[in-house]
Amino acid sequence: MTDLPAPAPAVTVPVGGRPARRRVPARRWRIAGYAALALAAGGLLLPFYWMVVASLKTNNDVFTIPIQWLPDPVVWHNYLDIWQRSDVTTWLRNTLLLSVVVTFLQVFTGSFAAYGFARIRFPGRNLLFLAYLGTFAVPWQSYMIPQFILMSKLQLSNTLWSIVALQAFGAFGVFLMKQYYETIPEELSESARVDGLTEFGIYRRIMLPLSRPALASLTLLTFVTTWNDYLGPLIYLRSPELRTIQLGLRTFIDEYNAEYALIMTGSVLSVLPVAVIFLLGQRYFVEGIATTGLKG
Amino acid sequence: MWRNTLAGWSFILPNFAGFALLTLVPVVVLFYLAFTNWNVFGVAEWTGTANFRRMWGDASFWTALRNTVYYTVFHIPLTMAASLGLALLLNRKLRGVRFFRTVAFLPYITSIVAIAVVWNQLFSPEYGPVNAFLGAVGIGHPPGWTTSADWSMPAVIIVGTWRYMGYYMLLFLAGLQTIPTQLYEAAQLDGATPWQRFVNVTIPGLRHTTFFVTVMLTIESFKVFDLILVMTDGGPGQSTLVLSQYIYQKGFEENQFGYASAVSIVLFAICFGITVIQFMVNKRRNS
Numbered sequence: 001m002t003d004l005p006a007p008a009p010a011v012t013v014p015v016g017g018r019p020a021r022r023r024v025p026a027r028r029w030r031i032a033g034y035a036a037l038a039l040a041a042g043g044l045l046l047p048f049y050w051m052v053v054a055s056l057k058t059n060n061d062v063f064t065i066p067i068q069w070l071p072d073p074v075v076w077h078n079y080l081d082i083w084q085r086s087d088v089t090t091w092l093r094n095t096l097l098l099s100v101v102v103t104f105l106q107v108f109t110g111s112f113a114a115y116g117f118a119r120i121r122f123p124g125r126n127l128l129f130l131a132y133l134g135t136f137a138v139p140w141q142s143y144m145i146p147q148f149i150l151m152s153k154l155q156l157s158n159t160l161w162s163i164v165a166l167q168a169f170g171a172f173g174v175f176l177m178k179q180y181y182e183t184i185p186e187e188l189s190e191s192a193r194v195d196g197l198t199e200f201g202i203y204r205r206i207m208l209p210l211s212r213p214a215l216a217s218l219t220l221l222t223f224v225t226t227w228n229d230y231l232g233p234l235i236y237l238r239s240p241e242l243r244t245i246q247l248g249l250r251t252f253i254d255e256y257n258a259e260y261a262l263i264m265t266g267s268v269l270s271v272l273p274v275a276v277i278f279l280l281g282q283r284y285f286v287e288g289i290a291t292t293g294l295k296g
Numbered sequence: 297m298w299r300n301t302l303a304g305w306s307f308i309l310p311n312f313a314g315f316a317l318l319t320l321v322p323v324v325v326l327f328y329l330a331f332t333n334w335n336v337f338g339v340a341e342w343t344g345t346a347n348f349r350r351m352w353g354d355a356s357f358w359t360a361l362r363n364t365v366y367y368t369v370f371h372i373p374l375t376m377a378a379s380l381g382l383a384l385l386l387n388r389k390l391r392g393v394r395f396f397r398t399v400a401f402l403p404y405i406t407s408i409v410a411i412a413v414v415w416n417q418l419f420s421p422e423y424g425p426v427n428a429f430l431g432a433v434g435i436g437h438p439p440g441w442t443t444s445a446d447w448s449m450p451a452v453i454i455v456g457t458w459r460y461m462g463y464y465m466l467l468f469l470a471g472l473q474t475i476p477t478q479l480y481e482a483a484q485l486d487g488a489t490p491w492q493r494f495v496n497v498t499i500p501g502l503r504h505t506t507f508f509v510t511v512m513l514t515i516e517s518f519k520v521f522d523l524i525l526v527m528t529d530g531g532p533g534q535s536t537l538v539l540s541q542y543i544y545q546k547g548f549e550e551n552q553f554g555y556a557s558a559v560s561i562v563l564f565a566i567c568f569g570i571t572v573i574q575f576m577v578n579k580r581r582n583s
Contacts (some may be wrong), residue, residue: 033390038383043460044399047414048406051426054417063423109311116307122300128308134317137511137571139519141540142564145547145556146322146329169314199303228407230522235548249409250408250526260417267410282398285405289463290470 051271055079055149055264058257062260078265088269090241091248097161098244099226102167106222107215110173115203117174118181129178132171141231148235162236163244173218176288180214181207213242217288220281224274245270324357326564340554347558357557357559359534360542363449368517368540370453376506377515378461383468384498397469400462412526416442445535448528452536456523464509470498471505472498507578511571518567539563 036070054062055078056071082088117129147166148157156162188210191201197205202260208215239241249266256262278285330347332340351357382400403411418424427438439447442524475498483493499506521540524530526565530537530545539559547556 030390031387033388036385037390037392037396040385041396041399044403044462046425047411047418047458048402051410062417063420065423065428067423067425068429109314113311116304116447120304120307122304125304128312131320132315135323137515137568138323138538138564139515141320141519141521141543141566142567143322143326144512144559145543145553145560146325147318148548149329149553150318150322150325165314165318167313169318171315171319174311174315186445193459199307203307228405230408230526235544244406246393246409249407249413253409253413260362264411264417267413271406274405274407275402278402279398282401285401286397286466289466 022118051264051267052182054261055259055268059259059261062264064261075160075261078261079269082262082265082269085256086252086266086267087240087243088245089241089246091245092269092273094160094242095244096245098163099168099223101164101221101251102226103219105164106170107218109169109213110218110230111177111187111208111211112203114177114181115176115199115207118178119186119207120199132174135171136175144231151236157236158238158242160237160242163226163232166232166236167222167229173222176218176221177211177214180211184210213284213287216281216284219275221288224277224285227274305377323564326557326560329492329554330561332554332557334554335551343554348553350555351558351562353580356534356537360537360539360559360561362538363534364518364520364538366449366522367453367456368514370450371456371517371520372510372513374453374457376462376509378457379464379509380468382461382465383472384494386469387472390485400465402462404463406459408522409526411455411459412439412523414549415451418529419451442528443532445532448532448535452520452524452527455527456517459523460513464513467505467509468502471502471522475501501582507574511574513575514570515567516579518563518570 019044048184053069053071056076058073058075059069061068117125151157151162151165156165185209188206192202192206228246229244230250232246233242233247234250237247240251249270252266253263300471329340331342333346334340354395375452381394386397386400417425421427421440421443422439424441426441430438441447441451476566479497479501480493483497488496519540520538521544524536524538525541528536540563543556543559543563546552546559
């Protein structure tokens with residue numbers, strides 16, 4: 001396990017969207033390429049298209065033969081109804097709160113620890129890091145039970161704190177930031193040390209500002225993961241007023257199982273914030289994934 | 297030296313404290329719990345290997361294990377082929393590749409609940425677009441998907457592949473960028489066909505990436521859970537019951553924490569074992 005493969009097969013990420021190889025393919029291949037691209041894009045996007053279109057239909061129109069590919073009539077009303085018929089406000093508030101707190105802690109403690117691992121040599125460091133790496137091969141599902149018991153003993157279960165504790169100290173942040181710090185030249189911190197800056201000063205004044213792209217990656221990835229988490233809240237958050245958007249949506253589906261259109265409306269609402277964040281920070285997602293390759 | 301130790305620890309401690317308490321300790325405790333009979337309220341009672349002997353004769357456990365393997369065996373090659381295919385396609389000079397990369401990644405960041413509910417609608421046997429399409433291309437009796445014990449697992453595998461291929465595509469794409477262009481040019485001068493170039497240049501060049509992707513995919517497949525929980529809840533019957541879900545059922549629904557821990561150990565051992573084997577194989581190949 002020692003050499004979890006410098007998994008960044010590339011920190012040279014294809015970020016800018018420019019393929020490195022600029023061979024111009026023959027005409028025939030290019031046409032085939034576009035056809036394949038269009039087909040794949042269709043397959044990937046169809047579920048999203050269905051979600052949005054169904055959310056604007058009446059319940060009866062969601063399933064019809066032949067399939068109605070455009071809503072007629074367009075039922076904007078679904079987007080008002082859902083606020084009245086569910087606690088979506090509470091769900092969104094809980095989820096937002098959790099995502100922000102978890103993200104802050106993960107980024108803060110993760111980058112801090114990563115500096116220790118990347119730049120300070122001390123006995124036991126490699127062993128410690130190995131413990132972090134080792135947990136990547138261990139599915140959370142295999143230790144969720146002892147963890148749950150522990151949290152119950154700490155009286156954290158059925159509080160929002162349980163999710164914070166669960167998500168905030170993951171190995172992921174440490175790993176991602178360490179990978180990035182190691183790309184920053186050692187000489188930089190050496191000369192700062194000579195100038196009398198403390199380790200904390202180096203972290204604060206040099207590493208943090210230089211690692212802005214990695215911080216952005218980590219922030220976005222953590223936020224989205226926490227927002228979408230289903231299993232954690234399912235196990236820990238039992239009271240209705242603690243429900244996150246995923247849990248809320250799920251109970252809503254059970255309750256209104258024939259209201260296909262409204263269920264799709266709820267789904268759109270649960271996806272929308274993340275989709276917006278993703279589109280804005282697309283570059284950083286790609287960088288973060290390619291840097292670590294982790295987080296399944 | 298002493299100063300370094302102090303400095304090192306002070307950086308690591310805030311994260312490590314949480315990590316140790318909430319990850320390392322539970323992993324260790326797991327090995328104790330598996331040998332006990334325990335529900336949260338009582339006292340843990342040491343029962344030796346009783347849980348494991350019970351597991352041996354537990355048909356549901358074997359079903360869950362078999363289903364997990366079923367999912368894994370199909371999910372890995374499918375996702376691998378789809379993501380590599382996408383990566384090769386996107387590594388070419390075509391218009392719109394950038395847009396496409398965004399599109400391919402979208403399923404990965406979308407919540408499981410939304411994905412499951414949409415796909416369940418798409419898979420609807422009578423009215424869903426999937427079967428409408430199959431009907432249109434002349435398949436007279438399209439499958440019942442999530443309502444059929446035979447087709448529920450394939451349905452889940454399709455959705456799993458759809459969800460994750462964008463993610464692995466990204467890793468492959470990063471790997472492709474590291475293969476020197478000159479190798480392709482040389483191969484072309486030697487008169488290699490595109491297929492020969494793929495086999496002799498691309499595949500060897502991607503070896504590290506492929507290895508890494510395999511490891512990640514294996515772990516990901518073995519722990520599959522939320523997708524199934526929301527899409528089929530393990531059904532119909534036990535046709536999509538997987539190990540993680542069985543752990544959840546025994547632990548959180550039936551309060552049999554000891555037994556659930558024993559099943560957890562199996563999951564743990566499989567994932568850990570496979571990872572170690574993969575690393576060893578990879579090391580031997582490298583040397």
